[in-house]
Amino acid sequence: MTLNELKYIVAVARARHFGRAAEACFISQPTLSVAVRKLERELGVELFERRQGEVTVTPVGEQVVTQAQRVLEEAGVIREIVEHGRDQLAAPLRIGAIYTIGPYLFPHLISELAQRAPQMPLVIEENYTHVLAEKLKQGEVDAILISLPFEEHGILTVPLYEEHFVALVPGSHPLNQRDRLSIEDISQEKVLLLGTGHCFRDQVLEICPDCLRKRNLAEGDMLADLEGSSLETIRYMVASGMGVTILPCSAAGADRFSQRLVSIKRFQDADPSRVVALAWRKSFPRPQAIDVLRQAVHASKLSCIKHLD
Numbered sequence: 228m229t230l231n232e233l234k235y236i237v238a239v240a241r242a243r244h245f246g247r248a249a250e251a252c253f254i255s256q257p258t259l260s261v262a263v264r265k266l267e268r269e270l271g272v273e274l275f276e277r278r279q280g281e282v283t284v285t286p287v288g289e290q291v292v293t294q295a296q297r298v299l300e301e302a303g304v305i306r307e308i309v310e311h312g313r314d315q316l317a318a319p320l321r322i323g324a325i326y327t328i329g330p331y332l333f334p335h336l337i338s339e340l341a342q343r344a345p346q347m348p349l350v351i352e353e354n355y356t357h358v359l360a361e362k363l364k365q366g367e368v369d370a371i372l373i374s375l376p377f378e379e380h381g382i383l384t385v386p387l388y389e390e391h392f393v394a395l396v397p398g399s400h401p402l403n404q405r406d407r408l409s410i411e412d413i414s415q416e417k418v419l420l421l422g423t424g425h426c427f428r429d430q431v432l433e434i435c436p437d438c439l440r441k442r443n444l445a446e447g448d449m450l451a452d453l454e455g456s457s458l459e460t461i462r463y464m465v466a467s468g469m470g471v472t473i474l475p476c477s478a479a480g481a482d483r484f485s486q487r488l489v490s491i492k493r494f495q496d497a498d499p500s501r502v503v504a505l506a507w508r509k510s511f512p513r514p515q516a517i518d519v520l521r522q523a524v525h526a527s528k529l530s531c532i533k534h535l536d
Contacts, residue, residue: 228269232265233298235259236263236275237299238259239263240275242282263275273287274287274288299366300365300366300510301510315515320369320520321369321370322370322372323363323368323371324351324359325355325356326355326425326458327374327421327475328373329353330353330459330478332527332529333349333351336520336524339527340523343522344519344523356373356377360382363382363507364379370511371505371507372504372505372506374426374502375503381508382506382507382508386502386504387502387503389501389502389532390532391498392434393475393493394471394492394494395472395473395489397466397468397488397489405492408492408495410496410497413435414438418438419454419465419471420472421454422456431473462478476530477530479491505524
């Protein structure tokens with residue numbers, strides 16, 4: 228049994244296809260197939276059910292693949308210990324962030340890290356929470372920035388800062404006559420939301436369930452909720468007069484538009500907010516890199532947030 232063989236069965240389990248698994252491992256399909264068969268003979272079990280154009284993992288195969296992934300992770304830790312043991316800040320740090328955090332935190336974070344750890348550039352990825360969580364567990368990223376709650380086995384999490392939600396309304400909207408708004412005020416309007424899969428969408432709907440509703444068009448058709456692919460897109464839609472929205476304050480972009488186009492309003496009844504946290508594997512061998520990352524976040528000049536100890 229070799230690490231390469233374990234790598235191959237993990238790849239097959241992910242791809243559910245020998246050809247795609249071979250491509251992911253940068254080897255030929257016959258080479259991969261022979262290696263998997265060799266491991267199955269050595270173990271005396273069938274790890275995969277092979278059908279035309281489809282591969283299914285057997286029940287015992289699921290257990291073997293899970294353990295194989297653990298072994299590969301631990302082997303990766305050994306390599307990282309050797310590579311970075313002398314200076315934990317002398318190599319790139321792979322960090323992921325959800326779409327509603329990365330664009331607003333990274334410009335400040337990178338500037339701070341350039342001063343604190345100039346030999347540790349960031350390799351950045353933005354994605355959904357569930358995708359980043361899986362990449363973190365698989366060792367494809369070193370740390371992730373997400374919104375709480377977040378709990379995963381083998382993962383450490385520390386809160387970094389809290390930020391309040393604000394309403395963004397077009398500059399000519401009647402709601403601009405009020406200093407502060409209520410959630411009820413927003414729920415009566417055309418509310419622009421992120422698409423399904425974004426955790427911030429779920430947080431908005433938690434505080435404003437009525438923001439999700441169908442609206443009649445003049446032609447009699449039904450218009451689903453107005454959605455944007457990013458907070459940036461939604462801000463532009465608000466500025467163009469398409470509707471109103473709720474944003475984390477760091478994304479409100481008060482400096483991007485004149486007051487003639489958009490207006491930012493705080494809430495009066497509730498004080499909705501989210502907590503942004505840093506998560507990393509317990510086995511990650513560069514704790515100094517995590518510490519410097521936390522320090523850089525706390526030193527970043529991100530407006531309207533409350534840093535947490």
